[in-house]
Amino acid sequence: MTALAEIVMPKLGLTMTEGLLAEWRVQPGARVAAGDILFVVETEKIATDIEASGDGEIVELLVAAGSTVPVGMPVARWTGAAAGAPEAPRAAEPAQPAAAPLPAASGGRILATPLARRLARERGVDLTGVSGSGPRGRIKAKDVPEARAQVPASAAVPTAGEFIALDRVRAASARRLTQAKQEIPHFYVGAAAEISRLLALRDEWRDIPDAPRMTVTHAVLAAIGRALHAMPELNRVWEGEGWRRLSSPDVGLAVDTPRGLFAPVLHDAGRLSLGTVASRANGLVERARAGRLSPDELRGGSITLSNVGMHGARFLVPIVNPGQSMILGLGAMESLFRPDAEGAPALRREITLVLAADHRVLDGAAAAAFLARIVAFLEKPLALLIAPAEGSI
Template identity: 50%
Template sequence: MVRDLVMPKLGLTMTEGVLAEWRVSPGQPFKTGDVLVVVETDKIASEVEADSDGVLIETTIPVGETVAVGTPIARWSADGSGAAPAPVNGTASPAVEAPAPPAKAAPKTGPLPAPLRDGERVLSTPLARRRAQDLGVDLTTLTGSGPRGRIKMADVEAAAQRPVSTPAPVSEPALSPVAALAGERSKPTTMQATIARRLTAAKRDVPHFYLAAEAEVSELMALREKLNADAEPGSPRVSMTHLVLAAVGRALAATPDVDRVWDDSTPGGEILSLGRGDIGMAVDTPRGLVAPVLRGGARLPLDRLARDAAALTERARNGRLSAEDFEGGAITVSNAGMHNVTFMTSIINPGQSSILGVGSVRSVFRPDESGAPVLKRELGLVLSADHRLFDGVAALAFLNRIIAGLERPLRLLRTA
């Protein structure tokens, strides 16, 4: 029996996704757990796995198209029935872009929607926005051919090829410094390409500034040792990351103005107050670094925070995160302390307003009030903040609250 493969809903707020890559070709069999297709949202690229064995009959949506959740994107069957016979000469026919389903096709007659003006939100696909940035095309001057006038990548490329009456002088593009170098080349994975694109945009478009400080954590280390010694069997061990998350959470609850992000999807931008106390946490996985969001981390008691963070880390390393796991949060904690670095300056994650880079604990001698050397255990911290939302005083106050929680760790045992 032939069945439809539909665009999956990868998160509660997901309404559409970009079909980024087919991993299975028409006529090719697949097994349960095989990756069929890569779907990209504005948050992540997700691999969609088969939940049963079968054969892909045909793809109905080409790569690069934005598709609403629930829309059929391919046809498959469990036994291969309905599949087109292989070509007699044994060569695969060239891939042809499948037309969009009739319900999604643009009308052939009637007036096209007018170009969007200032003050209106530009409806465009993620690939169109990316291509427009690459080609220097102003989306507000285009007429979209998609539903409700949505601008598609083809619209952008067509606009880039149209001659203009008075072209401005264009300088020769600079040759990449590595373009002529010899060596083995490979394409980045979908996740690597997504991370590269998003962080490049964040570093370019967000005005970062940085504050560095050290926290004296002798009491914190002693508390951690005691908590783990007294822990119930089977409960997760409290890590330094958990304690830093708790300190950030308490500081976030005490300064709710920090729980805000900048939304530049409208002309002039808007400030969005989240107020949920969600905290991102960077996790190193075999597929690359990801930063899922710990829900309500600012209000969780320490034992619950440790359990939830440990479960989130396990899902991340097993590749079981959904798009929903990346939604929300104004701040991320990135702990590099296990790699023996003193300080780490981080790039703010797209859609957030700050990130705390955490270094390793160092034993150093500091003079006391009388000038005598005293052995201290210090943790290096660097807060990267968005200058559109923070001034130096506000960012410093937030960082000092985090340090206070780390240096007086009994506060972390209280719920916010």
């Protein structure tokens, strides 16, 4: 007889003690392969698809969907390898604050995902009469918009146009950005960087055998990290009624994917060589677009880079992400003539950088100095080739 192994509730973060098993994606008797989604876990911060660590057959589900389960508790048994001190899940969604449960008219508990409860509150929908499409009739986010038709005709409901419900990622992004603009006192500083030397370095880089693909975006990432490393007193975020200084020069990178906008974090970017930054950033972008980011890759850092230059925009005035204190908008390169030191026209290749910052954490002088340090690294990029800690390319 084949020995059975347990699948347990995984620990998705350092502080996680329990998680909501929001939805089963498999049933007893199902054969699964490595990478197949077994169930969805929702915590206060993220919603994560938990994947099979190998091949096997699901024998028994030990926990019903909608249950809150302590970390390490078995949730299923299967014929595969012991899964659940499983590997870190390979797909994660951005943070979604948990919603308070809605009371049921009969006194029983309504089975609904936290996002569905939030949407119901925002749209004034009573979940009591909503039919859910999830396991055991669990109400999912996509079910809530359909319930708008149940609003009495006397209510002010728009009749023209088409209502489009946001998916989980875009809904979370919309909430977080709204929160950011309402709670964070933004201010902005801008500068232009002349990148002729950087472009020449990039062109030579392409001739290096087996070198990772390197772009201007990678150089800006490296420059931000190096500026944080050089000015550690600015690597801080707002927390409660004060600052928290971060120990690692981590930098986020906004990535547009078919599932929405993600900002994976390149950890320790300020202590890496440009080649390592390029290689690791390429991996982050690939995993973001494939939906295989780990929870650890979606947290940390005081700053994010958002590049709209690839879309032809000259500049971007961005919104600081909640939990961070800065974000740098990067525009497209422009070729233009400006007077040199002697007044003669000189061709310059420039990119426009706009730094948005939290005024609770930085003042204008500090932000301007930080941006100037980034520009200096971009205009003299050879320093980025060598990691400051280990002194190697």
